[in-house]
Amino acid sequence: xxxxxxxxxxxxxxxxxxxxxxxxxxxxxxxxxxxxxxxxxxxxxxxxxxxxxxxxxxxxxxxxxxxxxxxxxxxxxxxxxxxxxxxxxxxxxxxxxxxxxxxxxxxxxxxxxxxxxxxxxxxxxxxxxxxxxxxxxxxxxxxxxxxxxxxxxxxxxxxxxxxxxxxxxxxxxxxxxxxxxxxxxxxxxxxxxxxxxx
Amino acid sequence: xxxxxxxxxxxxxxxxxxxxxxxxxxxxxxxxxxxxxxxxxxxxxxxxxxxxxxxxxxxxxxxxxxxxxxxxxxxxxxxxxxxxxxxxxxxxxxxxxxxxxxxxxxxxxxxxxxxxxxxxxxxxxxxxxxxxxxxxxxxxxxxxxxxxxxxxxxxxxxxxxxxxxxxxxxxxxxxxxxxxxxxxxxxxxxxxxxxxxx
Amino acid sequence: xxxxxxxxxxxxxxxxxxxxxxxxxxxxxxxxxxxxxxxxxxxxxxxxxxxxxxxxxxxxxxxxxxxxxxxxxxxxxxxxxxxxxxxxxxxxxxxxxxxxxxxxxxxxxxxxxxxxxxxxxxxxxxxxxxxxxxxxxxxxxxxxxxxxxxxxxxxxxxxxxxxxxxxxxxxxxxxxxxxxxxxxxxxxxxxxxxxxxx
Amino acid sequence: xxxxxxxxxxxxxxxxxxxxxxxxxxxxxxxxxxxxxxxxxxxxxxxxxxxxxxxxxxxxxxxxxxxxxxxxxxxxxxxxxxxxxxxxxxxxxxxxxxxxxxxxxxxxxxxxxxxxxxxxxxxxxxxxxxxxxxxxxxxxxxxxxxxxxxxxxxxxxxxxxxxxxxxxxxxxxxxxxxxxxxxxxxxxxxxxxxxxxx
DNA sequence: CATGAATGAGGATTCATTCAT
DNA sequence: GATGAATGAATCCTCATTCAT
Numbered sequence: 065x066x067x068x069x070x071x072x073x074x075x076x077x078x079x080x081x082x083x084x085x086x087x088x089x090x091x092x093x094x095x096x097x098x099x100x101x102x103x104x105x106x107x108x109x110x111x112x113x114x115x116x117x118x119x120x121x122x123x124x125x126x127x128x129x130x131x132x133x134x135x136x137x138x139x140x141x142x143x144x145x146x147x148x149x150x151x152x153x154x155x156x157x158x159x160x161x162x163x164x165x166x167x168x169x170x171x172x173x174x175x176x177x178x179x180x181x182x183x184x185x186x187x188x189x190x191x192x193x194x195x196x197x198x199x200x201x202x203x204x205x206x207x208x209x210x211x212x213x214x215x216x217x218x219x220x221x222x223x224x225x226x227x228x229x230x231x232x233x234x235x236x237x238x239x240x241x242x243x244x245x246x247x248x249x250x251x252x253x254x255x256x257x258x259x260x261x262x
Numbered sequence: 263x264x265x266x267x268x269x270x271x272x273x274x275x276x277x278x279x280x281x282x283x284x285x286x287x288x289x290x291x292x293x294x295x296x297x298x299x300x301x302x303x304x305x306x307x308x309x310x311x312x313x314x315x316x317x318x319x320x321x322x323x324x325x326x327x328x329x330x331x332x333x334x335x336x337x338x339x340x341x342x343x344x345x346x347x348x349x350x351x352x353x354x355x356x357x358x359x360x361x362x363x364x365x366x367x368x369x370x371x372x373x374x375x376x377x378x379x380x381x382x383x384x385x386x387x388x389x390x391x392x393x394x395x396x397x398x399x400x401x402x403x404x405x406x407x408x409x410x411x412x413x414x415x416x417x418x419x420x421x422x423x424x425x426x427x428x429x430x431x432x433x434x435x436x437x438x439x440x441x442x443x444x445x446x447x448x449x450x451x452x453x454x455x456x457x458x459x460x
Numbered sequence: 461x462x463x464x465x466x467x468x469x470x471x472x473x474x475x476x477x478x479x480x481x482x483x484x485x486x487x488x489x490x491x492x493x494x495x496x497x498x499x500x501x502x503x504x505x506x507x508x509x510x511x512x513x514x515x516x517x518x519x520x521x522x523x524x525x526x527x528x529x530x531x532x533x534x535x536x537x538x539x540x541x542x543x544x545x546x547x548x549x550x551x552x553x554x555x556x557x558x559x560x561x562x563x564x565x566x567x568x569x570x571x572x573x574x575x576x577x578x579x580x581x582x583x584x585x586x587x588x589x590x591x592x593x594x595x596x597x598x599x600x601x602x603x604x605x606x607x608x609x610x611x612x613x614x615x616x617x618x619x620x621x622x623x624x625x626x627x628x629x630x631x632x633x634x635x636x637x638x639x640x641x642x643x644x645x646x647x648x649x650x651x652x653x654x655x656x657x658x
Numbered sequence: 659x660x661x662x663x664x665x666x667x668x669x670x671x672x673x674x675x676x677x678x679x680x681x682x683x684x685x686x687x688x689x690x691x692x693x694x695x696x697x698x699x700x701x702x703x704x705x706x707x708x709x710x711x712x713x714x715x716x717x718x719x720x721x722x723x724x725x726x727x728x729x730x731x732x733x734x735x736x737x738x739x740x741x742x743x744x745x746x747x748x749x750x751x752x753x754x755x756x757x758x759x760x761x762x763x764x765x766x767x768x769x770x771x772x773x774x775x776x777x778x779x780x781x782x783x784x785x786x787x788x789x790x791x792x793x794x795x796x797x798x799x800x801x802x803x804x805x806x807x808x809x810x811x812x813x814x815x816x817x818x819x820x821x822x823x824x825x826x827x828x829x830x831x832x833x834x835x836x837x838x839x840x841x842x843x844x845x846x847x848x849x850x851x852x853x854x855x856x
Numbered sequence: 857c858a859t860g861a862a863t864g865a866g867g868a869t870t871c872a873t874t875c876a877t
Numbered sequence: 878g879a880t881g882a883a884t885g886a887a888t889c890c891t892c893a894t895t896c897a898t
Contacts, residue, residue, distance in 0.1 A: 087285045101884050170368045214446040221423050221450060228422025248412040252419060256454025299859045483681045497880045566764045607853045610842040617846060620822025621815050644808040648815060652850025655805045695863050
C-alpha cells in the first residue's frame, strides 16, 4: 500500500523530470502528476533531493537486475551473442529511462565538483554496468573473440557508444529496432572499421 | 573595446558555469568574476539565456575553426594520421570546454522537448563536427582504410567515444596525454576488438 | 476513562512545549509523546489553541488549589511564616510548570494586542494569585509586619521577584533548595536593603 | 545611506514584532512596513534570524549606552538618587522596547534548551545591566545605604521588579510617570515592607 | 556606459486539520 | 473511538531583471 504510493510518486517524478528537466521539475508538478497534493510527497520522501536520489537508485538497480537476468539467460551462448543481448538490454532500458539517468548523472557531475566523494555513489550504476561488461569481456578474450591488449578500454567504449546511440534516438524522437542500430556498432567494435584483409 | 568586454564576460561565465553548474551560476557570480556589476552584463547581453547561447556558439565556432585548421594542415597525410590529428584536436578543445558544452547541451536537450525547433540550433556544432568527420571518412574509404558499409555510423561513434573519454578524464580529474588515450580508441575503431586473423 | 486520556494528553503537551517551545511543538509530537495518533488529540480537544488554553487553565487551577491548601494549613502562623510558606508553594509549582506558564503567558500578551478582551482570561491566574497575596498582606498589616502605605504594590513585587527567581534557576539549570533562595528575598522585602538603624 | 535603510528595517521589524509577536511577524509584513519589498530585506540581512538578532543587539546596546550616560551624569549624587536615575532609565527604555526584548528573550530561553551556549549571547544584555547594578551597589554599601549581606541578590531583584512593572503597564496600556511607580519600589527595596521600629 | 539597490514572482517545505477506514 | 495518510494554505528565501543615479 505504502509501497505502491512510493512507486507511483517515483514514476510521476521520472515523467516530469524527463519533460521539464532536472531543475524545472517542481514538486507541485510531480504531485499533480500522481494526483495528490505536495504534502503527500513529503510523507514518502524527506525532501526533493532524496526523492531524486531514490529515483536514481531504483532505476539503476532495475537496470542491473535486467542485465544480470540477461547474462544468466545467455550463459551458454558465444561471446558475440551475449554481448549483443547485453547491449540490447541496455538499449531497451535506456530508451525508457535515458533522459532521467542522464539528467541525474549530469547533476552528479556538477555537484561532484564541490562535494568530493558524493560523486562516487552517483557513478555506482555506471560502474556496475561496466563491471559486468568487463566480466563478459574476459569470456570474449578466452573465446578468442577479443584481443586482450585493449580489453580494459572496451567496456567504456561500448557504453559510450550506447549512450550516444540512445541520445541520438531521443533527439530524433524515433526508435529504430534495437538490432538495426546495434548491428553496425558490434560490427565496428569487433571487426573494426577498416576492411578485413581477407 | 566593447568586444573585449564581451569576451571577458563570456570567459567569466564559462568559469562560473563550470564551477557551479548551469543552474547555480548566478548573474551576480559572473559579474563578480569579471569585476563589474550585474547591470553591466545586461549592457552586453539581452538576458541570461542569450549570454549562455552566445557562449555556446562562440565556443562551438572556436572548435570548428581549430578543426578546419587542423584538416588544412594535415591535407597531405594518410587517413589514419589525419583522423588522429582531428581527434586530438577535439580532445584538446573538449578538455578545456567540456563541462561547459556538456551543461549547455543537456540544457538544450531538456528544453528541446518543449520548444520545438530550438534544438536544431543547439545541435548545430555537433552536426558540424560530424560533417567534417564524414568528409574525412570519405577520404578514408577512398584510401581503403575504411569499409564503406557502415561509414555513415562512424562519425557518431567516434564522437560518442571521444565524449565519453573526456568525461571520464573530467571525473577522474586527471589528464592523460592525448596520444595515450586516443591510440587504443583508434586501434579498436580501425582494426576492431577481435584479433586479426593474420 | 475519557478523563484519563485528557490528562495524559495535557501532560504530554506540557512536556513537549517545555522542550520545544510554544511554536515548535507540533501536534504530531504531542500525540507521539502520549503514544496515540494525531487524530485522537482532536477527539479530546477542539483544536491546538483550545488544547493549550485548557492546559494553561488546568495548571493554573492546580496552583491555586495548592495555595489555598497552604493558606488553610498555615492559618494560625504569623504573617512572615505564612508568606514564606506561600512563596515556597509558588516556587515549587513554578519550578515544575514555569516554562509552560511562561510560554503561554507570553503568547497571551502577544495576542492580547490584537484580540481585546482575550487577555483578561489569560491573566486570570496571575490575578488570582495576586488576590491571595493581597489578602495575606492584610493580615501582615494587622499583625504590624507590613506598612500599609505601599501594601497595594507588594503582591506584584513579590510575584515579579518570584518569577525572576524561577527563571534564573531555569537558565542556570540548577535548583537550589527553596528556603535558600527565598530567605534573602524575604529579608529584603520585609526589612529592606538598607541597614537597620538599631 | 545604506545605514539608514538598515535602521528603517530594524524599526519596522520591531513594530511588527511588537504587534504580531515573534512568530507571527512575517518578512513580508516587515517589508511592507518599511515600504520596500521582501527582497530588499535580504539585501541588508542574511535571513530572518539574523535580522532579529541584530535588532536585539542594537536595542541592547542602546540601553547600555543610556545607562552608562546616566551613571556618568549622576556620579556625584548619593546612592539612592543614582539608583533612582538608573531605574528610571531602564523603565524609560523598556517602555519603548519591552515587548521586543521580552519576545526575543523568551525565544532565547526556548532555544537555549536545545543549542547550548547560544543562550549566553542572548543573555548578555541582561547580564550587562546587572553588572552595572552590582557596581552601583558597591557604592551603596560604601555609602552605608545597603547591607552587604545580600548585596549579590539585589541586582536581580531590582531587575525582576522593573521587568514586572513595565509588563504590567504594557498590559494595562497606561503609562504612569516613572517617579510614581519607582518610588514605592525603591521604598520597599531600601527600607523594606516592614514598619521601621523607630 | 557603469552601478547596485530594489523588485517580486516562484518554489521548497511545514504542519494543523480532516476524514475514510 | 482510534488511526494516520492526505491536504493545501502559509511562509521563507532566491535571483533574474530593471532603472534611477
